[in-house]
Amino acid sequence: xxxxxxxxxxxxxxxGVSHRFGEEGEQRFVRALADTSLDxxxxxxxxxxxxxxxxxxxxxxxIGGLMAPSSGGVxxxxxxxxxxxxxxxxxxxxxxxxxxxxxxxxNIELGMTFxxxxxxxxxxxxxxxxxxxxxxxxxxxxxxQLSGGMRQRAALARxxxxxxxxxxxxxxxxxxxxxxxxxxxxxLSVLLARSGRTIVFVTHSLGExxxxxxxxxxxxxxxxxxxxxxxxxxxxxxxxxxxxSTKFTALRNQLYGLLHDEIRKAVLGLGEAARGEAGPx
Amino acid sequence: MxxxxxxxxxxxxxxSRLVQAGFLAAVVLLWYLAATRxxxxxxxxxxPVAVFDDLVDILRTGEYIDDLKVTLGELAAAFSISVxxxxxxxxxxxRSPYAIRVFEPLFAAIYSIPIILFLPLFVLFFGLGPASKxxxxxxxSFFPIAINTIAxxxxxxxxxxxxxxxxxxxxxxxxxxxLLPAALPVILAGLRMGFTIALLSIIGSETLASxxxxxxxxxxxxxxxxxARMFAYIVFVIAIAAILNAVVSALEARGRWN
Numbered sequence: 347x348x349x350x351x352x353x354x355x356x357x358x359x360x361x362g363v364s365h366r367f368g369e370e371g372e373q374r375f376v377r378a379l380a381d382t383s384l385d386x387x388x389x390x391x392x393x394x395x396x397x398x399x400x401x402x403x404x405x406x407x408x409i410g411g412l413m414a415p416s417s418g419g420v421x422x423x424x425x426x427x428x429x430x431x432x433x434x435x436x437x438x439x440x441x442x443x444x445x446x447x448x449x450x451x452x453n454i455e456l457g458m459t460f461x462x463x464x465x466x467x468x469x470x471x472x473x474x475x476x477x478x479x480x481x482x483x484x485x486x487x488x489x490x491q492l493s494g495g496m497r498q499r500a501a502l503a504r505x506x507x508x509x510x511x512x513x514x515x516x517x518x519x520x521x522x523x524x525x526x527x528x529x530x531x532x533x534l535s536v537l538l539a540r541s542g543r544t545i546v547f548v549t550h551s552l553g554e555x556x557x558x559x560x561x562x563x564x565x566x567x568x569x570x571x572x573x574x575x576x577x578x579x580x581x582x583x584x585x586x587x588x589x590x591s592t593k594f595t596a597l598r599n600q601l602y603g604l605l606h607d608e609i610r611k612a613v614l615g616l617g618e619a620a621r622g623e624a625g626p627x
Numbered sequence: 628m629x630x631x632x633x634x635x636x637x638x639x640x641x642x643s644r645l646v647q648a649g650f651l652a653a654v655v656l657l658w659y660l661a662a663t664r665x666x667x668x669x670x671x672x673x674x675p676v677a678v679f680d681d682l683v684d685i686l687r688t689g690e691y692i693d694d695l696k697v698t699l700g701e702l703a704a705a706f707s708i709s710v711x712x713x714x715x716x717x718x719x720x721x722r723s724p725y726a727i728r729v730f731e732p733l734f735a736a737i738y739s740i741p742i743i744l745f746l747p748l749f750v751l752f753f754g755l756g757p758a759s760k761x762x763x764x765x766x767x768s769f770f771p772i773a774i775n776t777i778a779x780x781x782x783x784x785x786x787x788x789x790x791x792x793x794x795x796x797x798x799x800x801x802x803x804x805x806l807l808p809a810a811l812p813v814i815l816a817g818l819r820m821g822f823t824i825a826l827l828s829i830i831g832s833e834t835l836a837s838x839x840x841x842x843x844x845x846x847x848x849x850x851x852x853x854x855a856r857m858f859a860y861i862v863f864v865i866a867i868a869a870i871l872n873a874v875v876s877a878l879e880a881r882g883r884w885n
Contacts (some may be wrong), residue, residue, distance in 0.1 A: 434794025443790035456804055460794040493717060508794065580733045 357512060357544040358386040359408055363418035364569075365404050378404045380569035381418070386496045388511075391538060391545040391582075393555040396565025396573075397612030403516050405570075409546060410435050410514050417448065422512065432461045436505035440517040442497035444489040450500045451476065451485040456502045477502075477535060488590035495526040502534070506541070515547045519554065531557055532586060539582035552605070556586060556597045564604045567611035574604055673855035681859035691863060695719045696839040698829060701757045705764030705825050710818060713769045717776025717814075738770035743828055758839065764829045768792055768821035775817025779810030808811055815879040822875050841867075 363382045368375040378401035380444040394402040409420050411427045420427040422434055438444075444453045463471070463613040466583045474480050478497040489497055498518055507515055519527040531554055538545060549555050555562045559578050566573045578597055580588060589596055655675055661667045662674045685691050694702045720726040746763060753759035784808055833842025841864050848857035 374860050412793060430795060432793065435793070437790065437793045439790060441786060445787060445808070447804065447811075457794045459804070460791055460796040460800055461797060536817060563856050568778060 355387050356385040357388040357390075357423055358384075358546065359386040359421040360405065360409065360577060361419055363405065363408055363415045363420065364410065365401065365413070365415045376397070377569035379408075379415070379431060380571050382571045383418075384563055384572050384575075386544060386546055388544055389542050390560045391547060391558055392475050393562045394546065394548045394565060395550070395552070395555045395562055395605065395608045396570055397605070398550075399567040399568050400570035400608070401568065403569065404503055404607035406514050406516050406548055408544060410437055412437075414461050427599045432508070432510075433621070435512045435514055436508040436510040438498070438501050438505045438513065438515040440520045441490060442494075442501040444497060444500055446489050449488055450481065450484050450492070450503075453500065454504045454507050457508055461508050471507050471509070472503075473578070475503040478506060479503045480533070484571060493526075494522050496523065496529065504535075511544060513543050513545045515545065515549065517548050520550060527554065529550070532584075534558065538584040552601045553589070555601065556594055557589060562601060564596050565602065567606070567608045570610075573608065576604075649810060670852060672817050672855055673858055673859075678858040678862065679854040681856045682862055683862060685856070685859055691841070691844075691860075692805075694839060694841045694844045695867070697757060698715055698833065698842070701760040701764060701840065702826055704761045705767060705829060706822055708761070708765035709768040709772055709821055709825065712765070713772030713817070713821065714776050714814065717773040718775075718780055721777045721780035727777060731774065734770050734774050742767045743831060746832050746835055749832075755836055755838050757840075760829045762831050762841070763832050764825040767828045768825035771820040771824065772814075772817045775813050775820070776810070779813030779817070780806060782813070812883050815882045819872075819875050819879045823872060826871065830864060830868075846863040 349502060358540075360381055363379055364377075365379040366375065366377045370489065374467075378399075378428065382405060383404075384392075392403065403509060408415045409427065411430045414428075425431070425434075444450070445456065448456060450474055454475055455468045458468045458471060473482075473485070476485055479502050481496060481499050481503060484492060484496065484500075489500065492500065500610065502518070521531050522530065524620050547555075547558060549558075556578055560582075561580065562576045564573045565571065574596065601605065658672070659675050661673050662669070664777075666872040716805065720730045743763070745766075746759075749763045753762050787809065788804055791801050796805065830840070830842040833840040835842075837843040841860065845857055845860045845864070848860060849853075856879045
């Protein structure tokens with residue numbers, strides 16, 4: 347019964363999801379995910395962390411309806427996922443995915459056009475989202491005129507303006523330098539503490555996972571599945587001092603311990619791939 | 628620092644323009660010397676001063692207007708056909724990886740052969756009038772337009788398409804707001820190439836087999852041994868072609884985002 351209570355409050359329910367690319371016997375055949383189950387509670391920030399190629403981005407695409415799993419299923423807010431759910435889920439990708447021929451403000455408004463927001467409401471919502479990420483002055487800039495960090499802020503603003511209850515973020519800061527990443531992480535924590543959104547956040551960074559997440563799902567090497575879920579019991583918004591606390595260090599070390607063996611397996615797996623025994627990453 | 632670089636670049640551009648103008652002036656000077664001092668036959672090379680006088684006369688009387696209308700009419704019709712056909716077919720082909728593999732190399736191969744060789748065939752089918760020029764111009768300019776349309780739509784960043792889909796973009800909005808703007812710079816480059824070779828092939832075919840048009844006028848004057856007037860028409864056609872190409876290039880530049 348306790349399990350039933352937990353799933354009733356879940357915003358996202360992943361049940362027995364497996365996914366493979368290509369067909370068995372083909373050279374490109376990859377088993378990306380194996381029988382993965384996971385619940386994400388409403389208002390929770392869940393980080394997915396694991397070795398390269400463990401299928402965490404695949405899982406994010408499956409949750410968002412951008413990819414149909416080979417088997418298993420996902421429910422989002424009580425509905426079975428069969429395709430994109432633009433009113434429930436917004437994405438932030440590793441590269442900003444901003445349209446380079448549109449200005450920042452046009453990008454944000456275009457997202458709302460796609461989603462079906464009435465024209466009258468778009469400008470005001472776009473302005474609010476831009477202010478929230480601190481890019482108010484850059485509304486008329488083109489993406490190419492912004493730094494990598496600013497582009498990701500703009501992409502985040504576009505996702506926020508869609509006002510979906512769920513945000514899926516696929517290594518959004520992965521291409522940025524360490525300092526920019528830290529600042530964006532702090533700002534994100536402040537922003538999300540107010541928003542009450544449910545977030546799934548894929549990352550490679552142990553520190554980022556501990557700093558942002560309410561819970562961290564640790565993935566095994568390919569074919570990936572959830573090895574363990576670790577709770578980070580610290581209220582949002584998180585202060586920069588959290589990074590230097592013993593609690594942070596202990597959690598980070600725990601994650602490192604869990605990941606270390608998996609990363610080693612993944613690296614050896616890549617070695618096999620180099621000898622032509624496995625598929626692409 | 629930035630201003631200094633800009634002004635230097637301006638000075639460089641100005642210097643290049645001066646060299647280009649000097650080169651043209653030298654050509655005209657050599658032409659003048661050849662015609663007046665070095666005894667080149669006037670039937671082969673008329674005096675540039677006489678050519679200039681004829682050019683002024685042509686512009687003043689407006690006798691060029693009928694031929695210009697014919698040539699530009701042919702160009703407009705041919706280009707409309709090749710743009711409509713090339714962009715539509717190119718888009719349809721770009722939607723299927725199989726069709727791209729089949730048609731892209733085929734079009735590239737056809738584009739590399741001199742289609743003007745088929746002019747006699749076009750004349751047999753469409754007659755000596757504008758129809759054969761329109762058909763030839765459309766056929767020749769179709770290929771660069773179709774090839775670039777395939778390339779433009781075929782190389783759209785998949786992530787942008789995925790992002791648009793995740794935000795709920797319909798097929799129409801995906802095309803209008805993502806695929807078309809992404810492909811536009813490459814398509815416009817194809818349109819510019821298509822326009823240039825349509826103009827070349829139409830004027831060229833007018834000189835070979837036609838009843839009217841600027842190319843026809845030039846050949847007619849050559850046969851009548853009116854060399855100065857023929858040269859004046861050549862200068863006129865060069866000016867028209869330069870203006871049209873400048874307009875098309877400016878339109879292409881306006882459509883660019885990258």
